[in-house]
Amino acid sequence: MTTGIPSFSYHIPTAIEFGWGALSRLPAIARDLGGSRALVVGDPGVARAGIVDRVVATLTEAGIPAAAFTEVESDPDVSSVEAGTRLAKAQGCDLVVGVGGGSALDTAKAVGLMLTNPGTIRDYVGIGKVKAAGAPVVAIPTTAGTGSELTIWSVLSDKANKVKISVGSVLNCPRVALLDPALTVSLPPAFTAATGMDALTHALESYVNTATQPISEAMSEQAMTLIARSLRVGVSQGGNAQARGDLLLASTIAAMAFNSTRLGLVHAFAMPLGARFHIPHGLVNAILLPAVMRFNLPGNLPKYARIAEIFGERVAHLSLREAAERSVTAIEQLKTDIGITAKLGDFGLTEADFDSVATEAMQSGNVPVNPRQPTLEDMKSLLRAEL
Ligand SMILES: [Fe+2]
Structure with a gap:
């Protein structure tokens, strides 16, 4: 206590x-x-x-x-x-x-x-x-x-x-x-999109996890605010100086958050999926983030409601649960707007791999701080949702 x-x-x-x-x-x-x-x-x-x-x-x-x-x-x-x-x-x-x-x-x-x-x-x-x-x-x-x-x-x-x-x-x-x-500035749109989603996942996973603390929370909120303002613009207009500055700062500030808190299930999955299926790191995060958010919602409704607000959702008239759910739809819309449509199956993952990938992911130090503790079956369901 x-x-x-x-x-x-x-x-x-x-x-x-x-x-x-x-x-x-x-x-x-x-x-x-x-x-x-x-x-x-x-x-x-x-x-x-x-x-x-x-x-x-x-x-x-x-x-x-x-x-x-x-x-x-x-x-x-x-x-x-x-x-x-x-x-x-x-x-x-x-x-x-x-x-x-x-x-x-x-x-x-x-x-x-x-x-x-x-x-x-x-x-x-x-x-x-x-x-x-x-x-x-x-x-x-x-x-x-x-x-x-x-x-x-x-x-x-x-x-x-x-x-x-x-x-x-x-x-x-x-x-x-x-x-x-x-x-x-010369980073192509698809790389800007994927790396921006990596930075967002850092800020977000640190923000909702059980190791978060006042300094990292402030860093996470600022990083997400910059990404909400500038990721779409950075992908659409690579030469936009304001967006490029925002995104670079957001990436660094997000790291200032997770460096002290670790992350969550998205990054737990990123290690085996990157090593075995060579899915680019930012892309694997982008693929899994909405499903993991949906799974994690019960573990931290107020934080997810705040994320919805940061991403421009109008939540004042909603229940806390409904407001939290809006964070997931906001991130799904962001993914659509920046052109990320990939799924895990595009990289050769099949149902036969779920057991070994989920088992390896469960060993990650990012699992104990995740806001909702998963079972092995939960982990496999998350992979299935984004296959
Ligand atoms: Fe990452």
């Missing part, structure tokens, strides 16, 4: 630098961190778009030598971390700059850790296993979704064993999140 506000912890060690063209601040940030030689970690897509070269040039022109590592696949394998770490050591790098989506940033963070910690990244799977601060990491997101620029998490693939592994440590938080909305 608790009285008043329950005790909680909130810790974000990452500094945030935001602004249109903020990439130009990178050399000063690198110097403040004591960086004399940098490894720039980016995925091949970001490299093809010329962004890795721009980051390398920004550093070298300011007198900070930089090497590029772009062998980061989506759902990066532990071997990417090992290859990046070898290159960083060979080049004598004392600073890691990650640029790209979640895969690039998660890899960059893990490389930073492995520059100072012994063994392999597999030795640090779980929460709080890392013992020593890593080399400083600057994270520059080019998508607005994962929030990896300031979370404790690196999610990696162990492709040999067909599982995803997570390394969570406050020592894995980047030292600086450098947020430049200009770098997100």
